[in-house]
Amino acid sequence: MARIHPTAIVDPAAELDDDVDVGAYSLVGPQVRVGAGTRIGPHCVIEGRTTIGRNNRIFQFCSLGAVPQDKKYAGEPCELIIGDGNTVREFCTFNIGTPGGGGVTRVGDDNWIMAYVHLAHDCRVGSHTIFANNAQLAGHVEVGDWVILGGFTVVHQFVRLGAHSMTAMCSLLFADVPPFVMTQGQPARARSMNFEGLRRRGFSSERIAAVKAMHKALFREGLTLEQAVDRIAALPQRFPEAAADAALMRDFLAATPADRGIVR
Structure with missing residues (x-):
């Protein structure tokens, strides 16, 4: 049986693995x-x-799966899906999706999400990210793998x-x-490339040199932007790795809407 504190309220229809902890006064x-x-x-x-999913650590005072803060939402069957191995610190709020955004808010694996982070409806967060305190994501935001958000990023x-x-703090x-x-x-502007982070993740000197070349082309x-994309597309000839x-x-830039553009 799951380890449920006597003061917690767990609906009989909820599906909890036998190896789950639910803390005091949780619902x-x-x-x-x-x-x-x-662990909840x-x-x-x-x-x-x-x-x-499995092996997540959810700290006290979190609200997960509440209806979206979207006035168009009318009770449709939308979801929040969280993967494995995530740490979610105090006072985080993750909302379910909306029909207009695919119906799912999704979080991947091995993310380190600090206190007071908000994920609005239909956000998609990859894996191995770090969100510092008070990072705030509005609806439909997409975050790739290994992204780091500084504190108070909006x-x-x-x-x-x-x-x-x-991102730096307060971006x-x-x-x-x-x-x-x-x-x-x-508003945020591009300052450099995340070279130190890439080195820590095992990027070779050739791959880092290619990222430097991308930085020059873009900024x-x-x-x-079209010229920069052409320059980037040719980089594998110089840097096969x-x-x-x-x-x-190249694929990211190709999918960027013209009316939004990229940070420059």
Whole structure:
């Protein structure tokens, strides 16, 4: 049997693995499913169509699976899906999706999410990310793998952050952040590439040199976005090890809406 504190309220219809802890005064609703090894702290509310994977640590006072803060939402069967191995610190709020955004708010694996983080409806967060305290995501935001958000970062709805990108504290994002880019400011601007993070993740010197070349094409040489994309597409000829990195950047830029653009 799951280890449920006597003061917690767990609906009989909820599906909890035998190896789940539920802390004091927490509330778990009837459509919630929780995988093995997950620990739910005291005073949490987990409701709605919420699926939580294995070996997550959810600290006290979190609200997961509440209806979206969207006036158009009319009770449709939307979901929150959280993967495995995530840490969710105090006072975080993750909402379910909406019909207009695909119906699912999704969080991947091995994310480190600090206190007071908000994930609005239909956000999609990858894996291995770090969100510092009070990072705030509006609806439909997409966050790639290995992204780091500095404390008090605020992200406008529909903005995308590419893999390995990073924001400084108090960044305000209105435009897409390409992969590898470091941003800072209100509104945020591109400052450099996340070279130290890439080194820590085992990027070779050749791959880092290719990322430097991407930085020059996008931000240092006065090229249009179309010209920069052409320059990046040719990089594998000089840096064969970085073919996947160049493709990642090229594909991200190709999907950037013209009316939003990227941080420059």
